[in-house]
Amino acid sequence: GEDVEQSLFLSVREGDSSVINCTYTDSSSTYLYWYKQEPGAGLQLLTYIFSNMDMKQDQRLTVLLNKKDKHLSLRIADTQTGDSAIYFCAVLSGTGGYNKLIFGAGTRLAVHP
């Protein structure tokens, strides 16, 4: 079945850039998402990219997609302590024609002064 892999932890200094990486197996995925989860909270959609795009920028967030390598990354510029959270990569399953999401295990981002 489809699989999404992420590294589990990332630690960065405040003000630096963070890069969170994700690989997936389903080459037919049309939409790829990044969600943020703060402790005890639900999921907040940060951004998404359509599979025919290579890059998408939204303020401090930059998403890069390498479809050939099935690799997705999220770059957070000028990382702040408020960015500390778990970040989930998710891809739209290529079957069914509706929004079945396949999630990675999440990357825990720790921002230290």
Added chain:
Amino acid sequence: NAGVMQNPRHLVRRRGQEARLRCSPMKGHSHVYWYRQLPEEGLKFMVYLQKENIIDESGMPKERFSAEFPKEGPSILRIQQVVRGDSAAYFCASSPPRTGVGNEQFFGPGTRLTVL
């Protein structure tokens, strides 16, 4: 427009009891998805429902678990005879009626089930 609501937020059950988790989708949304998040893991798809219909339950265990989304009222995820392995956060998401690929799913805050 209130977001997706789930209740209770926290639920404690003893082994063998039943757990009922409720999800009220956003106003105007007729599609509901349930996901389960085990500790230190990502979310796993369980079931997708439209009003009065189960569309895809491929991620739901065959026994003890059931889901419904009646014409009136919230969607219910029901777990009978709970076991410790059912302890997890259960998230509900909703999306609007248009079923085009890429519709955003809006997530609720989740129900954290603890089985003693």
